[in-house]
Structure formats: C-alpha cells, structure tokens
Amino acid sequence: MDRNSPPPPLPRRRVTLVDLVLIGLVIGMIVYAVYRVNDVLVYHWNWERVLSFIIRFDEESGRWVANLLLQGMFTTLRLAVWATILATIIGVIMGYWRRCNNLTLRIISRTYVELIRNIPPIVFIFIFYFFISSQIFPLIGLSSLRYDSPYMDNDLFRFMFGNPRLFENFIAGMICLAVFEGAYITEIVRAGIQSIGKGQWEAGRAIGLSHFNILRDIILPQAIRKILPPLAGQFITLIKDSAMVSLISIQELTFLANEVAATTTKVFETWILVGAMYFVLCYFFAYVFAKLEQRGARANR
Amino acid sequence: MNDKTASPLKVPETKAKDKPIVEVSGLCKWFGDFCALFDINFSVNFGEKVVICGPSGSGKSTLIRCLNQLEEHQLGTIRIDGREVKPGMKGIEEIRRDVGMVFQSFNLFPHLSILDNLTIGPIRNRGMSKSEASEMAMELLDRVHISEQANKYPMQLSGGQQQRVAIARALCMKPKIMLFDEPTSALDPEMISGVLDVMVELAEDGMTMLCVTHEMGFARQVGDRVIFMDDAEIVETADPESFFNNPETERAKLFLSQLLSH
Secondary structure (H helix, E strand, O other), X not given: OOOOOOOOOOOOOOOOHHHHHHHHHHHHHHHXXXXXXXXXXXXXXXXXXXXXXXXXXXXXXXXXXXXXXXXXXXXXXXXXXXXXXXXXXXXXXXXXXXXXXXXXXXXXXXXXXXXXXXXXXXXXXXXXXXXXXXXXXHHHOHHHOOOOOOOOOOHHHHHHHOOHHHXXXXXXXXXXHHHHHHHHHHHHHHHHHHHOOHHHHHHHHXXXXXXXXXXXXXXXXXXXXXXXXXXXXXXXXXXXXXXXXXXXXXXXXXXXXXXXXXXXXXXXXXXXXXXXXXXXXXXXXXXXXXXXXXXXXXXXX | OOHHHHOOOOOOOOOOOOOEEXXXXXXXXXXXXXXXXXXXXXXXXXXXXEEEEOOOOOOHHHHHHHHOOOOOOOEEEEEEOOEEEOOOOOOHHHHHHHEEEEOOOOOOOOOOOHHHHHHHHHHHHHOOOHHHHHHHHHHHHHHOOOHHHOOOOHHHOOXXXXXXXXXXXXXOOOOOEEEEEOOOOOOOHHHHHHXXXXXXXXXXXXXXXXEEOOOHHHHHHHOOEEEEEEOOEEXXXXXXXXXXXXXXXXXXXXXXXXXXXX
C-alpha cells in the first residue's frame, strides 16, 4: 500500500427494487395510454399528412423547401432573438434605474416592473397590441413602408426578419414580447448589480473614479458574468412565451400550427409535432448555454 | 539629490512640514439611531504617521471612512489639505484622488489583471496613456515586491500579496495621505509581515499615514502618535511608547490588557 497506488473504488449506487417497481409503473401507464388511444378512441393516425407541413418537395424548383411549420419555427426563433435583444436593452436601463439615486427614475422602473408582473401576460399582450398597432405604428410611419423596395425585398432582410410583407406584424409581436420580458430581465439585471459587493463600489470611489466609470469599468463587467446564465434561461422562456403572440395573429409556430390543425383535422399529430419542435429548440439552446457556461466557469479559474 | 528621492513611494517634499493635511473638528456620525462618532477633534500634519486603535465597534473605521466620504457625517467639519469635505459635495472625486485607502478585505477588482487594477485609476482620472500608467504601475509593483505577478488575476494571489497590490493601487493615484483600515486583520499570520514591511517602507519614505491597526510592533516602529478610541469618542492621544507602556485612562488599560492577554 503506498500513496501513489490507484485508489480503491467507492461503493456504487445500484438499481434497487424501488427503481424496478417505478420503472414498471411508468411503462404500464404508457402502455395503457397507447391502448386507450388505439382501441377506445378510434383515431386514424396520419403522420405523413402533418409531417409534410414541416418540409415539402417543391415541384417548380425541384428541391425541398420549408413548409408552414418550419417557417413558423424560424419566425419564433427570430421573434425570440430580436425580442431578447430589445428586452435586454430595456432590462439594463430599467435595472440600473431601479438602483440609481434619482427618485423619478426609480419610480418609473418600479412601476414598469410591477405593472407587468401583476397583469396576466395575455391581457397585457392584447392591451399593448391594440395600442401599438393602432397608435404608434402609423405615427412612426411603419404602416406605410414599401414592402417591395430593394431595402426590404432582399435575402438578408428575409433572413433577419422573415417575409417583408409581414414585417409590421413581426415588429408588433417582437415589441410586445420585449416589453413583457424586459420586466423580468430588469429584475435579473438588478439582482446582478446588487450581487456585486459594496467593497467594489468603495474601492472604485476610494481611487477617485466617477460614478459612471465605476459602473462601466467595475460593476457592469462583473455583473454581466452573473447575469448571463439567467439571461440565457430567460431567452428559452421567451421562446415558449412567444406562443402567446399567436393570439394577436403573429404568424409564428403556434399560430401556423393552429392553421395546419384546422386544415388537416389532424389535431393530435400537429400538436404533438409542434410540441416536439419547441422541445428540440429549447433543449438545444439549454444544452448550448450550459456548455458555454461550463467553459466560461473554467476560463474564470 | 540622493537615490531615495527617485523612488516611486517617495512623497514630494512638502514646504511646510507642520501644516495640517487633515483637520477634523466636532465630527459626529450616526447610523440610524446609533451614534458611531461623537465630537471627534484631531489633526494630522504632513508626514505624520498616526495609529488609531480601540475595541471593535468603537468607530475607528467609520472615522477614517468619513475622511474620504465613504461614510457621510451629519455634524462637524473635515478638511483635507485645506479643502472642506462635505456630504454630497461636488468634486469629492478630486479629494479622493489625494487620499489613498487600503481596506481590510483588499477589494481588488477581480475581473481585472493586477496591472489593470493599478492603471485604471490613473487612466480614467488623470487621462494618463496606458503605457505611461503601466510603467508607473510596474515601478510600484516592484516596490511592493510583487512585479512578477503583474499579469495574474487577484484570485490567483495570496491574501498578503493581494493587500500589497491594494497598497500599490492606492499609491498609483499619487496620494498625499494614505488611510489604512485594518490592513492586516483579514490575513493569515504568516502573510502579515510582508504587508507591514511595505507599510514601514512607505512610512520611511515620508508618506503621511493614518492607520487603523492593532499591530503594536508597527505602531511603535513608525507611529508618531496613537489615537485610542472607545465608544465613538477619542479617549486618549499619546506617543506610542507612553501609550503602550503607561496608558493614562482606565479604558485604554483594559483594552491593552485584553490585547496582550492572548
């Protein structure tokens, strides 16, 4: 026995009787559910009909193109990305205002956060949508944009914002989501700034840095590292929350799924498929963010 | 001109040695209803080294934190180099640049390298170029015996090394006075002497220093005066030898006996 010899193994956790019973129960429930659907419900499954709404073969161009559901997923993704960017900007400003010395700014940000946190999201989205689409858009000239102008009718624009004809619609949904999620990001930012100890402010003050310099050079760089993981989580939440804007006719995944379900009458297949699409999307991002976080944590050592 | 003058720690020779740099009169400070400082009067001359000691909660830290307005006082006046320091005043940054401060918990900026910890002050406040500031920072790091760590991050250094970096960071602003808030209290015993050595060198170079510390050896070696505080007041002021050997007040005797008993 010497200290350089390989360590003896620790006892392993084994599969116990309890695990077997539980696994058996779960399998039993699944079998029963499948039996119910097949024998009692009498439902004619037709996956191919619905799957063709993800991608279809375009006879004219002779290649596979994205169909409604995949297009919807891209719109959902675009919505989530742009709304997260805008919501982060709102959140950083409001989060800073939550903590700053000016009373008016504190009241504004507090009111914003409390209003949004205490109204059901769907109610908020209805109020907000009818307000912006009817009041703000004509005001800033968004409703009189020329969709066929070369600025909008190009590949880059389509990649970033989707169909130019639906641009106004897209922006409405995006702002709705951003203002809504911004309130949650405000709280994330506030918590991030608060998590930086008093000592950092004091050290900055002691060497004569201005309030702005302390915030920019000392506090925010540290706060951002703490904010990024919950912000990534909020992005995934936003992907799921974006389903709500289907109610104001934004043509994202849930809205188009509704149409597919209505035209094909294959309700089960459609929604199971759409659920799977959301799951893949969210799980993918959760996985990527977790990996990035691990790498970031290692780099900070 | 001897070579001591060229050292970066060397304080510019002041014309009037007896001119006060810190003048405090009638200073009172409350935290809520709790009176932390009551009717504090003292002054510190250029080049003087003053040690503040006293039991915990006696207001020592609060006192030196009022000097650069990390704490705001309610009553009394504070002057630093002739300029009055008031709560909420404009231009407090200017005064803070003349007053270096070293904290018990170092408070280095963890996201910046050691070198950047030092240069951020001169670059942002004095508009110094990055290379100029780095050059000065390296000289100072050399003086606190830590220049080989310049590109590391604070977390990679021991407590004693971090505290020496913190001293160098404060010196980077070329302060007229240095405030030390229990600089060795958070350190492992074997780290203390390295920090004290740097402080002694700084004192020998003529820096004006105001130290809250219980290091009696340090107080005896460099202190011109000891201020003993208890219960928010200055109880006794004396030179170190007579304070540690023959304290006048009962409270100082009690404090010293507790300090020595372990």
